[in-house]
Structure formats: C-alpha cells, structure tokens
Amino acid sequence: MEYRFIITGGGTSGHINPAITIADTLTEFYESRGDTCKCIFTGRQDKLEGELVPKAGYEFHNVPAEPFPMKPSPKLARAVMTMPKGRKICRELIRSFKPMAVITTGGYSSVPLLLEAEKAKVPTMLHEANAFPGRANRRFGKKAVLVMTGFPDIEKYFSSAGEIVYTGNPVRSRMFTFDRDRSRQELGLADDDRLVFVMGGSLGAATLTGFVEKALNDGQCNNVKFVLSCGKQHSEEFRRLSDRFPNLDAREYIDDPGLYLSAADCCILRAGAVTCAEICATGACAILVPYPHAAHDHQTYNAMQIKDHGGCEVVSDDDVKAGKLMPVLTDILSDPARQAEMRRCSKALSMPDTNRIIAESINKAITPKN
Numbered sequence: 001m002e003y004r005f006i007i008t009g010g011g012t013s014g015h016i017n018p019a020i021t022i023a024d025t026l027t028e029f030y031e032s033r034g035d036t037c038k039c040i041f042t043g044r045q046d047k048l049e050g051e052l053v054p055k056a057g058y059e060f061h062n063v064p065a066e067p068f069p070m071k072p073s074p075k076l077a078r079a080v081m082t083m084p085k086g087r088k089i090c091r092e093l094i095r096s097f098k099p100m101a102v103i104t105t106g107g108y109s110s111v112p113l114l115l116e117a118e119k120a121k122v123p124t125m126l127h128e129a130n131a132f133p134g135r136a137n138r139r140f141g142k143k144a145v146l147v148m149t150g151f152p153d154i155e156k157y158f159s160s161a162g163e164i165v166y167t168g169n170p171v172r173s174r175m176f177t178f179d180r181d182r183s184r185q186e187l188g189l190a191d192d193d194r195l196v197f198v199m200g201g202s203l204g205a206a207t208l209t210g211f212v213e214k215a216l217n218d219g220q221c222n223n224v225k226f227v228l229s230c231g232k233q234h235s236e237e238f239r240r241l242s243d244r245f246p247n248l249d250a251r252e253y254i255d256d257p258g259l260y261l262s263a264a265d266c267c268i269l270r271a272g273a274v275t276c277a278e279i280c281a282t283g284a285c286a287i288l289v290p291y292p293h294a295a296h297d298h299q300t301y302n303a304m305q306i307k308d309h310g311g312c313e314v315v316s317d318d319d320v321k322a323g324k325l326m327p328v329l330t331d332i333l334s335d336p337a338r339q340a341e342m343r344r345c346s347k348a349l350s351m352p353d354t355n356r357i358i359a360e361s362i363n364k365a366i367t368p369k370n
Helices: 013-032 048-055 074-097 108-119 135-141 173-177 180-186 206-217 232-244 258-263 273-282 295-307 317-321 325-333 336-348 354-366
Strands: 002-008 036-043 059-062 101-104 124-128 146-149 164-166 195-199 225-229 248-251 266-269 286-288 312-314
Touching: 002 013, 002 074, 002 108, 013 036, 013 048, 013 101, 013 273, 013 354, 036 048, 036 074, 036 108, 048 059, 059 074, 074 108, 101 108, 101 135, 101 354, 108 124, 108 135, 124 135, 124 354, 146 354, 173 273, 180 258, 195 206, 195 258, 206 225, 206 232, 206 266, 206 317, 206 325, 232 248, 258 273, 266 273, 266 325, 273 295, 273 336, 286 295, 286 325, 295 312, 312 336, 325 336
Parallel strands: 002 036, 002 101, 036 059, 101 124, 124 146, 146 164, 195 225, 195 266, 225 248, 266 286, 286 312
Antiparallel strands: none
C-alpha cells in the first residue's frame, strides 16, 4: 500500500527541519512494514524551504503566500491579494495527489494548503514545536484530527482537536549519535582547546553576532575558537572578520549543527524549539538568548523548560547588549565540572522516541476505526 502526505511549513529552519524529519520518519516507518510512502511539500520557493526541501530529496511545490500582519497595513493588502493564487495551486495539488492527510509544522506559508485541505475534507494534522503555539497552528488546530506537541502542558490551546499527543520535537536521528570525544577528534581539537559555538538560527541573530565581534575586537577571547553560524545577512562582514581573526570560523549556515553542539565547551544560541530539542539530543552545554520579538515571547518559555532542570543558562537579549553575557561565558569556560553537569542535565531531557511516537500517532489517525 502507498501512503501519501502533503507536508507544509516554512520560513525558518525551525519549521522546515521538523517537517523534513517527519517526512523521513514516515517513509522509514511505512517502508519497514513493506509499504511505500510518498511525501511532497509546499512552501515558498524564495524562502529557506525552497532550498532545504529539494536538498533533502523531496518534491517541492511553490505556493505564493504572504504573512498576515496583526494591524491594517499595505502588507495586509498584499497577503489578501496573494491568497487566492496560493489556494488555487493547493486545490489542484490536492485533487491530483490525493493525500491521506495534510501535515503542517506551522508558519504563514502553510495557510493556503490548510484552507484547501479543510474545504476538501482532507484530514489535517499539525505539530506545534513551541511552548506557546503560533497563530497558524492555533487557528488550524481547532479542526485538526491530530495535534502533536513539542512541549508538555499546552493542550489547552487545542481543546477542540480530535486527538492531542505530546511527542516532543522531531530532530534527525543522527543528533542522538554524537559523542563529545569523537566530535572533538573529528574537528581536530586538542584536550585543552576551548570551542564556543554560536548560532542565531537559520536567519542569523544580530545580537549574537555583535557579541562575537565585540569579543574578538576587545581581545577578550583570544585563546578561544569561535564557530559562528551568522546567517545570510551577516555573511560578508563576518568573512572579512575571519580574515582578521584566526580563531573565528564564520559560516553562512550550518546544515548539521550536531557536531558543533556536542564538541563545544559552550554554545550560545537562540531558543527556538528545534534548537532546544537539539541541545537535549546532543547533550550540549548552552547559554540561551531568547529572541525578544518572538510571538508571545515563546522562546523564553522554551528556554526556561531546560534551565529549570539545570540544562542551560538563560541571558536576555538586553543583557547581552549590556555586556552581561561575557561574565557568564567566562565562568562556564573556567569550570569543566559545571559544563559536565549542564550536559548531563540537558541530555536527561532528550526524547529519543519522538520520531517513533510521531509516526505511530499519524498512522493511528489515518487508520479507519472499526
């Protein structure tokens, strides 16, 4: 039997990578039973999903979509005008592909497909990665046959959904295989080398890149190697900085951060849901700096889930700008025992069974009930 799904979600790696992982998980699940599975994706060609989804080997369909602002503005007019184009493409795709279900990981680019799935009475399912759900998922969770959550105790936002399952956040199975000593050996690090990995998400983070630049210019970390995922908008300036500072390795985007998360003495990261899951899967020692403009401050909710169990430190964006991150980083780098304890606590929060739970929950939701 062939199982067919259309998967959507985009804009940032926090939406895209879980969607790809769900597709990989479903393919592996059904093929292990002797069945076949075909997953195709929708999203915006000019956004990150247009690059990452085909790279992962999946068929990708470009669907025009624009975000709906909270207040009336020219952006609202553009969003309204674009919606019929996107819905028409999705309507035709549903008719031709005949999916058993549509699965979303959130984001405005998912809206045209979900509207058409509801209209065509195709079952919709969603995965909400954050501790506070986004607008699209709150809206479409009301009629979803299945809602999967990345954090516990958020069922109240989806009270009218068919079924709600706490699955944890899907990360690539490879994330659970990293070993600190092997990762450091692969990167050519000696026992006394100190590595700080800084990643501001797929789009970069000005506050974090600004911190690295200041630390380098001030000579505060001359004996520390920085690996920085700086995002496209900062790539040129940090390539120039890499020429000036031999202890800086700046990349536009790191597709597989697990190697650096596991090898680093300390990581400095935003607190997106997938990043938090990857910290736990790899057992990383991390300082989290929640993005201050995230909807409903959901990154702070995410970060505190780990901090409350001793798995990370949390420094606000404003405190980083006020110079309060460096003392925290210095203290952690000077205390190997503290690093080891933070790694132990973060690893204890990992959920290795997430992908299996997701596949079984989706299969159960599409299986006819006798």
